Amino acid sequence: MKKKSPTGVKEIARRANVAIATVDRVIHNRTGVSAKTREKVNKVIAELDYQPNFLASRLASGKIITLAVLIPSVTKETEFWDAPLRGIQRAEQEISQYGVKVESYFFNLIDPQPFIDQTIRILKAGVDGIVLSPSFISEAEQFVAQCEKLKIPFVFIDSNLPDRPSLSYIGPPLFQSGYQAGRLCTCTLSAPAQLAIVNITKALDSYTYKQIEKGFRAYFSDRGEDVSILREDIRKTDFASVEKSLRKLFAAHPAIDAIFVTNSRASLVARFLEDAALPAKPILIGYDFVKDNKYYLAKGTIDFLICHQPEDQGYRSVMTLYQSLVFSSKISKEYYMPIDIVTRENQAYYHN
Amino acid sequence: MKKKSPTGVKEIARRANVAIATVDRVIHNRTGVSAKTREKVNKVIAELDYQPNFLASRLASGKIITLAVLIPSVTKETEFWDAPLRGIQRAEQEISQYGVKVESYFFNLIDPQPFIDQTIRILKAGVDGIVLSPSFISEAEQFVAQCEKLKIPFVFIDSNLPDRPSLSYIGPPLFQSGYQAGRLCTCTLSAPAQLAIVNITKALDSYTYKQIEKGFRAYFSDRGEDVSILREDIRKTDFASVEKSLRKLFAAHPAIDAIFVTNSRASLVARFLEDAALPAKPILIGYDFVKDNKYYLAKGTIDFLICHQPEDQGYRSVMTLYQSLVFSSKISKEYYMPIDIVTRENQAYYHN
DNA sequence: TATATTTACGGGTACGTACCCGGAACCACA
């Protein structure tokens, strides 16, 4: 009845008057084709605007594409990474149908050695692409240098090494995220006078925190307002340490209007505030929609959580790598996640 | 060197001592297999936990799966739909690789007839699944009734007919979205006294607006506050009409603290506010990150835009249908989009 | 019991691409 308009390598071969195998050689620019023949075939390919059949291609090449993911393991301290991992697993499940395998490698944030060990394992495994969180900067730099040499594409997730030849960075726009936090301080308070930035972390990732703080301060300097912004660095993550530091802080500055916690540990500050029975509860702003934070957000002790769709970060990282490898899709060097504001009212529908 | 552990229909056939064709018949439960044989084959399938090879399956069955999308066309009045359409096209491009075609059908929101015409065209085209916005309620109800009879699965996007047998609803949680708007009113204003809800629309989609308004009012009644909430319905969408209505509104109530526009036309109110030189600019909250709204958001006339990731709505709708059809994935009956708050500070990274 | 009709099942090809293998054509050098 209907004649299928002929297409595919077969038709190319027919028109170019060569064998299918030759067309194949041209397409994958392998050797063994004379310049003249190659040109002839390429012309036909261009004419037909040939698009390889993904299904047939992946089926015939029994090869399984392997992607590696290198991120911090999920612990009580690093609960944040649960969401990206879920996204990664969702992507994995989706593309496993298409002949792609995703292997996850974890490390802890205390000690760089496990990170290094995992990078070695990954290189030994011979993967086709890598998603990694460059938490240990110099170690990560060394690793990606090797990847570059081996021509293994890699994507940074959640934090970036801007000048490295990554396929893409997928994560938050740090400066603007801090800026948004500034704005949220002036949301309820028409004219705050005394603010505090609180860093609670063992290993201060200078770049990340600096950018956030810069953005936060920029908001107020842009408004030309005269506010005092304190900064408190707490290098231990247990509640006792946090309490001690904050008690001292409030003793010195009793009238703090708002506190901005620069990572996911706002819940520790919330707990302190509840105990501390201050005359007026300061606004509390933090990061990440993790369990303890959710609890205090629902109670109203935390006012806002800024969040960057962590699950989607994981999903997107893997899919970006996949699309680049399989379809040679063009990828933008940076993909900044949106700056989401989670409050008591919309938290029920924040899927992350 | 390495023996591949045998799998697939071939292995099933071998173990069950039948032909591949018979296994195939069982898998697609077609006729022509005795009960005994069927059982035998099913047992082996269960044993092997057989997962059909998607690539081979789609390749062998030359069939192209066709999905239809039925949404309002994008006009200056309905700019909102540009974003879902982009998401739909992204999904389309992605799954075209897998032997799936997506055909878009458009209608306008003035007159139900084009909607009806398109539903007829869709049914005539014989598609495998449908994404639709049930903007015209009774017409949509009639259409989905036919779909049900023909066993064509369908997904509602952006608005819902809750009691219809849809595969899923993908769109905003209306009540909670209005509730969030209420919260935003009290963000800058500690105690607002006079609020106004403004509906600017030709065809009042009662369900949607009612839910939003309900949520908005619920926020204040939950707080036990005594605020007066006016409602202004404007049935024409040109600026002159809006101006006239608002002028009258402000004449009667000069001290409105906040205005909540229940759809994407907040920019019209913003324009009025700029002209009207009021003693104090009321808070202005609206919906959807569309061009005119962006302009006034950047200027600060609009304070907040509530947004429900419209691009993702489109993408997700198509992908949901695809996954259900191709992989028989389980789909939840409702998928409520997050309630995003877009402000001047985070708008640059809102990808929608 | 012979014949028609239905049901059950197996053989085999096709989908479009990847890639092995073997052979022809060409070149260099003695």
Next chain:
DNA sequence: TGTGGTTCCGGGTACGTACCCGTAAATATA
């Protein structure tokens, strides 16, 4: 002119599933 080594190219099979077609077996009909 013969020998050895490249370079270039075509035939053909395999990937795992879908589905056509033909036939044997089972059942119904006479």
